[in-house]
Amino acid sequence: MSRAIYACKAEFSSDAKRSAGNVVKRIGIVLYDGFSLTATGTMIEALHMANELQESVDRKGLTYNVCLISARGGMVTCSSSVCVFTERLDAQCLHDFDAIYVAGGAGATRASEDDRLIHLLKVAASQGIAINALGNGHELLTTAGLIFSNWSFLERDASAKDASRPQADRSDALVHSLALLKRDIGYDIAASVAERLVFNNDQHVSSILSKLGTPTVAEKARESARWLERNCGNPVSMIDAARLAAMSERNFWRLFKREIGLTPSQYLLRARLQLSCQLLTSSELPIDKIARRTGLSNGERMSKLFRKQFSMSPTEYRARNRGVSASQPEYVDVS
Known part of the structure; x- marks a missing residue:
């Protein structure tokens, strides 16, 4: 039928x-x-x-x-x-x-x-x-x-x-x-x-x-940035990221910084922090588990990064932003 x-x-x-x-x-x-x-x-x-x-x-x-x-x-x-x-x-x-x-x-x-x-x-x-x-x-x-x-x-x-x-x-x-x-x-x-x-x-x-044509440098940089975002919860090697962009590690770092405005490592850290903020405000997961899921290793490292980035601990961030979208937290330079 x-x-x-x-x-x-x-x-x-x-x-x-x-x-x-x-x-x-x-x-x-x-x-x-x-x-x-x-x-x-x-x-x-x-x-x-x-x-x-x-x-x-x-x-x-x-x-x-x-x-x-x-x-x-x-x-x-x-x-x-x-x-x-x-x-x-x-x-x-x-x-x-x-x-x-x-x-x-x-x-x-x-x-x-x-x-x-x-x-x-x-x-x-x-x-x-x-x-x-x-x-x-x-x-x-x-x-x-x-x-x-x-x-x-x-x-x-x-x-x-x-x-x-x-x-x-x-x-x-x-x-x-x-x-x-x-x-x-x-x-x-x-x-x-x-x-x-x-x-x-x-x-x-x-x-x-x-098959659709060779991407420009800017397109390669944006594609690499998306790859870092998708994989931010996993162990990520900048050598692998450069290889995916078909560049040497040195050229990849230089061109990524020029096109995106951050180094690949800074961009990866920002992606991990953004994901951490989302999990803090949308879940009841413990800090240590969130740190492991977002590639930040452990709760102690995550706490240090939060104090440097947001001048507060992950627990304080969770309390202040509960119920508020945290997909785009304010980001400062971590270099």
Whole structure:
């Protein structure tokens, strides 16, 4: 029995190209019976996350408006028998889209025989709209006589072209999504999205991002900073951090300090103190346990650092800030 999903586009609903100073980019995803829900869902999730990340840092940039479309509109059934509601694609509304992605899936070959859909793709291309394919969605673009991929540099093995492999579908859609984000918004947002969406059995984040172009020094520094934040509760070697950035330890220290404003060691200590503050105000964990969980070794060292940073002990900090968000405690130079 089929299940139905009606696409919810709460934050993607505006048709305007500009809203409150924010540029809106409309992305259409072409669906058909037998499309891959995995790939489609991955792209939607990635763009939605990019919108949220920009809001979280109060960046007035670009918002993605995602629209699910099909040749005739209405309900379309994916390869796993889930029904999704789509809007009708017609020649008059094509100019509303900044880019169109054709979903892959087990039904791609049959969909390539749909004359109306193939005609609409040709019209879209003639209007200069960027068209890309997710997975084996390139079959439709080939039928339309279009160059189906500007990502030919991406290495794809035979399994990646197999529409019956959800993991391959997901990886392909993720790469396309990250490429779009890197070009439109920047490497830092693309990297943040990748860190949240890449599963343990996916390719490593740096491996995926490396296929999208060489990051700048500033991008490497920001990526390294995020790595230090994620690993601040563990024993961290600056040699490992430099190796991940593909730099010598000396160059890593110098460039990190220039781009971030702190040395890697200072940044790591700040991350550990911030995590400690969060645990002090949101949990009843003993000081010694918090110190161990945040990489500060023990309660005695943590107490010394708190007195130097905040002129109070961890216990006093907990009492003063109980119930108050401590995600961004005031930080002073510890050098």
